[in-house]
Amino acid sequence: MKLLEITLPISYADARGLALVFTPQLATRLADLHAKYGSLNCVPVPRALTNGQLMLCADVLTEIEPGGLLHAMWEAADKEVLGQSVDVIQWADAVALLSSKTNGP
């Protein structure tokens, strides 16, 4: 499923069950957008998956509505490109693709 197929706004409960998966190149563009329009109150920091892609919990989508911590960033984004470029998968499937844990010494 693509991001453009998600009905927005999405509830916190529903969003927590999903993950947003995208390329490192798109992650760089999102980071640039955040640097311009975001704040330290909410910084999307994607985690690497074993397939080379990156992921965020989809609950960040709860912050894109007016008044949300990522609203300005969302408004400045090319939503058509985002909608087509970001895959939405089940959270459990994304967690299974996280790099293995690195337990402390």
Place this chain on the structure above:
Amino acid sequence: MRPRSSGYHPEASAWRTAVTANGGTVSTTTMKAVDVFCKAIDSAGIRGRIWRLNLFAGSNLSAATVPLYRGTSAAGTQYGNTTDTNANFVSGDYSETGSTAGLKGNGSTKYLNTGLLVTDIPDARHLAVHLTVASQSFSTVWLGADNYPDSGYYLNAIGVGGDTSTSRQRAFSTDFNGTLGSNSNASFILGNAIASGGAASLYRNSTQIGTATTSSRTRTGLAHYVFAANRKNSAVDFNGSTLGAYSIGESMTQAQVSSFDSAMRTFQAALGRNA
């Protein structure tokens, strides 16, 4: 800093000002609770032992990222980030009041960067968290940093050393075995190290639940993360607990830990949180 003869404690007032500047508000109930906390810490003579502390309070997520303390006094040098940099927490992860309230991790992606470096504070130190809801997953970290494979400065949750069935904790790279219990909600956990390679103690709700001799550690210029460990500037070993507070500072005596614990749990109870 001495409390005024009337009105709120100056550090409580300063915190409210910082919260407002960061987009939050503070209710009268919360303000009174923070005021009582500040006065209790001062009265116990432990304010100078605490370098950074966040009670995760205020009206919203932006408020909850504003620490109450950023140095050993309000007038002295302030350390770390002005606010805790929020990586991936969203508003739904935070609630201020109620038994399970606090800031909720997810054990996979969410953490805070305090900006307070391991090298900022003396080696004889404490690391502490208040758990309103504990997440007991294998070898996850509540708070800390390390420069793996060097031994680190962190406070771990349950099941270290490959043992997922036994309650264990780790602080300062040292195991404290079989002590916390299967239900560790409403726990103020404080790891206290006298010196690198020296004696260490672990406390739950002011009761000493373990002592050990720590391994020698190498201090590094890494910032303390919360809800994960900062390993060479990458977040690892995420924890999914709901935290009501964290504290980083210098080591404390048993009596000081008791006073700190009392102040902390009084604050948490005032907000209706598991205490």
